[in-house]
Amino acid sequence: MSSIAMNKPAGFWKKLSTQRQLLxxxxxxxxxxxxFTYVPLAGWTxxxxxxxxxxxxxxxxVGLKWFVYLFSDDQxxxxxxNTLAMSLINLVFGFTFAIGLALTLNEVAAKRIKxxxxxxxxxxxFLSWVVVAGIVSTMLSSDGVFNIILKALGIIKDPIVWLGQPKAFWWIVGFTNVWKEVGWNTIIYxxxxSTIDPSLYEAAEIDGCGRLARIRNITLPGIKPTIVVLIIMNLGWIMESGFEIQYLLRNGMNADYSQSIDIYVVNYGMRQGNYSLATAGGMFxxxxxxxxxxxxxxxxGKLGEEKLV
Amino acid sequence: MRRAILAIASLAALIASPLAAQTVDKLPTTTLPPITITVFTVNTNFPIPPEDNRAYKLIKEKLGVTFKWDIAVGEADQKIGVMIAGQDYPDLLHINSPKFIDAGACIPLEDLIEKYAPNLKKHYQSNPVTWAKMHEKDGHVYCLLDYGIPENGVVDTEYYGPAMFIQKAIMKEAGFPKITTIDQYFDLIAKYKAKHPTTKDGKPTIGFSILTYDWHKFDLCNPPPFLAGYPNDGDGIVDPKTGKYRIQYYGPEAKRWYKLLNGLNDKGLVDRESFTDNYDQYMAKLANGQILGVHDQYWQFQDASKALIAQNRIWETMMPLPIVFDKSIKPHWRDQPLPNLQRGYGISIKAKDPVRIIKFLDAQFDPAWYKIMQWGVEGVDYTYDKSGQPFMTAEQSNRWDDVTWKLHNLAELWWAEAPKYEGHFTKGGLAAALRNNPNLYLSSLRPEDREVLKAYGAYSYSDLMDHNPPVNPPWYPAWQIVPPDGSPEKLAFTKAQDTYAKDLPKVILAKPADFEKEWTAYADDLKKTNIDVFEAYIQKGLDDRMAKYGKLK
Known part of the structure; x- marks a missing residue:
């Protein structure tokens, strides 16, 4: 009895010493x-x-003064x-386009093309947002490619200044994010x-499964754990709709739809020297x-799926 | 090639050296013990000078002063915060915000100036209102202003301030008419645009563009007071009779201006992309010669003009015009230089020998030293012509484009923030800025500009804007009164600015029939921002200034 009780801590220390290199x-x-993540939390004060x-x-x-201020401010x-809308668009687009592209690439037989x-x-x-914003605003300007194509197709008569259309802003951000990140996001899928056992596909083929049926019954279930983990992680970023692209593409005309929490914090907190308001916004x-x-x-976890922690 | 230039340069130096030695010998010297002065600066335009820099070597030799520099790279505010927290200061501090003064990092200077610095005393007390404004709330002077106190008459050649700008080609084609009103201005632009729908390289011409990007958006709201004949008080107008301040964003002048723009937009004269373009896109349009007319301040688009000049497309560069609403209004676009309050060097509480330092500051405030630091050495970098005016050969003049030459020969880093002459050294004497001296200035003019100026009988573009800018009233300008960071006044002001950036494009781009509706919506939005708080704050600041320095003039 006592020898076992004695053994336990000894086991722990032994384990610790055998793994000291890892430690x-x-x-x-x-x-x-x-x-860099815990010490700065002291700044929340x-x-x-x-x-x-x-x-x-x-x-x-001053207690909760700044939080009260935030929530009583229309802006x-x-x-x-805006932040939630753009973030949700990014989330949905990010997943559907990345998974779609990954499935398509996976079906391409020619290795070089793939x-x-x-x-x-x-x-x-790998492009910086400054460059991307430059490309986007040039493409969307009144003599830009986008307007030229729409005019050629007879959809519009006069060019539209797209960045001056407030309601188009969220979608511009959404599609720009897709263009920039879709390839990168497919890598993990x-x-x-590639870890799915090829024999599953062979077996399915023998059983007479078509291409779509193979995707539905083998590939998708095979990457489901990855998808679930990524969704959980991405939900942790739901209040981050990005900063650079909105900051670079916003202007007076689309201000009602382009300002995100980050821009608000910069404009009304940092630039005003109002660090308390900035901190309150970031903390929220x-x-x-x-x-x-x-x-x-x-x-x-309750649904019996993967858990992150 | 390089060797040849070097050889010529050293030959020139050899020939010139006896003369140069003479002028250098005549420099005022000191018998005070040598000292090393440590300087903190947030001016990042110049690197730390090399050991063999000619100007600093002379300062060390003759005035016994060696500088040790601490240039704030990166976040200057952060560095200043650390210095304040540690009470760790060098001898001299470059003040460019209220931070050092508020933190008690500087010693009062008024007694030192009175006792030991006759030159500085004469300079800073040349205008009693400026001297009064240099005193902080506690009654002390902490900062030796770097700019804005011209003596013996102002000289301005190139115009860097606000104006209605128009392409020189338009004025030439119209036969250089003398225009004063906004209707004449847009009339010329409309006619020119109809005749020239594209530039030479096929880009569409744009009647009138507005810079609205980020903090540059003041160009969107600034024109109305100018057009109504008020000086640059920025966001508001001060009634010259009663001294009453009001925000001008939605005043009658503003309504008149935006109604005009609304009508012009309907005729296709306003650049609709103005409201979505960023600064680079705006500059690109100007550099392509596409924009025919614009309201701006020249320093903001100077680089676009430089690009056109480099391609020898001088006629497509802009010239300023003092335009107003109608003939009965006297324009007040150009103002006199303003004292650059709370900008310049201050002596820190940690300085070991403030008396020695102020004596040096006073000694370097001398035309001879000014020239060594900023003009170069006589006989080497410039000579005097028969009329006693400075003269430079083409080669000497071209050196000024050479950063390395300047780094080795001028004292730009020190000079930029140092107390210095502005205007003229003496009454009727030489202009302090080398190239503002008439012979040098006139010889640097391009033929196209000469033609324009001759047609209007003007000496320079500054002269064209206003030959004699009126003396600034003691309270002027209102924009120097700024509510503190984080205050409700500042917050209201920021919100009002965001509101006009958002609503004015709608007002301008609306169908003329909808103008009234959009204007009312804009005015309502502005009232919601609590802008009265800001208005009251500025009014109080103005009242204080008027009580202290006399009412209106």
Whole structure:
């Protein structure tokens, strides 16, 4: 009895000492996470103060003043709507287009064409948003390609200034994101598909399965765990609709639809020297993200699917 | 090739050196013990000068001062925050925001100036209102202003300020008419556009464009007060009789201007893409010579003009015009230089020998030193012609495009923020800025510009805007009064700016029949932003200034 009880901690220490190389290797990463993600959390206190840089932590405490301000500001409600809308569009487009492209590529028999298509589709991922925004605004200008094509097809008579159409803004952001990221996002699905046992396909073929039936019954179930994990992770980013593209493409005319929480925080927080408001906005975003992530994870577990944590 | 140039250059130096040695010998010197002055600057336009820099070597030799530089790269505010938190300051601080002063990092200078710095005293007290404004709320002077105190008459050649700009080609084609009203202005543009629907390289011409991108959006709201004959008070108008301030965004002048733009848009004269273009797209259109007319401040699109000049398309560059609503209004576009308050060097509380430092600051404030730091050495970099005016050969003049030459020979990093002459060194004497001296300026003019200026009997484009800009009233300008960061006033102001950026495009692009409806909606949106709070804040600031410096003039 006692020898077993004695054994347990000894086992732990023994394990610890046998794995010490691994521990040493993970130490820098752990320190990195502590330093750059946990330590800055102390700055959240600013959200409950009238923070002035000269006074620092000694600034007066004001409780929930800035949160009350945020939620009574019409503009904040508007930017939240925009953020959620653009984020949902990105989420839905991101998954459907990436999975669709991955399935298509997987069915291409010629290896060279497959890798060529893959390379071309993921190259835009490496472009900076500044460049992408430049391309998009040139294409959408009144003498840009988009208007020329629509005119040639007889759909419109006079060119439309697309970036001046407030309601088009979300979709412009959505499709730009698809163009930039779709190739990159397929990589993980293609990797998951390559782990599916080829004998399953052979068996299905012998049983008389067509191409679509094989996709539905073998490929999709094969990558389902990957999809579920990615959905859970992406729900943790639902309050992040991106910053650069909205910041670079916004203008007075589309302001009601292009301002996201991040832009609001920059304009009314940082640029005004109102760090408390900026922190309150950022903190709200993080809290919503964490709640969504944990909920999705919990739901997924209840449904008997993959869990992240 | 390179060797040949070097040989010529050293030959020239050899020939010139006896003369140069003479002028250098005449420089004022000091008997004070040598000192090293540490300087913090947020000016990132110039690198740290090399050891063999001619100007700094002379300063060390004759005035006994060696500089040790600390240039704030990256986030200047962050660096300043760290310095303040640690109370860790060099001798001299480059002040460019209220931060150092508010943090008590600087020592009061008024007694030092009074006792040890006769030159600086004369300069800063040349205008009593400026001297009064240099005193902070606690009654002390902390900052030696770097710019904005011209003495012995203003000289301005190139015009960098706000104006209604028009392509020079339009004025030439119309036979250089003298126009003053906005209707005449757009009439010329409309006729020219009808005759020239495209530029030479086939791009469509654009009647009138507006820069609206990000913080540049002030161009969208600035024209109405100017057109109504008010000076540049920015977002508001100060009644010259009563001193009452009001936001001008939705005043009667504004309504008149936007109604005009609305009608012009209906005729296809307004660039609809103005409201979606970013700064680069705007500059590209100007650099292509597409835009025929624009309201802007020249410093904002100077680079576009440079691109046209490089292609020798001078007629497609812009010229400024002092346009107003109608003939009864006297234009007030050009104003006199403004003291650059809270910008310049301040002596820190950690400086070991403030008296020695102020004595040096006073000694370097001397025409001879000004020239060494900014013009170069006489006989090497410039000579005087028979009329006593500075003169440069083409080769000497071209050196000014050579960054390396400037880095090795001028004291730009120090000079940029140093107290310095502006205007003229003496009454009727030489202009402080080298190229503002008439002979050099006139010889640098291009034939096309000479033709334009001759047609209007003007000396320069500044002269064309206003030969004699009126003296600024003591409270001017209202835009220098800024509510503190994070205050409700600042917040209301930001919201009002966002509102006009959002609503004015709708007002301009509406069908003329809908103008009234859109205008009312805009005015209602503005009222919702609480802009009265901002208005009241500026009014209080103006009232304080008027109480202190005298009412209206």
């Amino acid at each position: 040493w290797m993970s130490l820098p990463i752990v320190l990195y996470v502590i330093l 600013m959200a409950f103060q009238d923070f002035k840089p000269a006074k620092g932590f000694a600034s007066p405490w 904040f409600v508007m930017v939240m709507r 890798s060529l298509a893959q390379t071309i589709s993921y190259l835009p991922h 293609l990797a998951a598909m 975003k993080s809290v919503v993200n964490i709640v969504l992530l944990l909920t999705a994870n919990w739901v997924s």
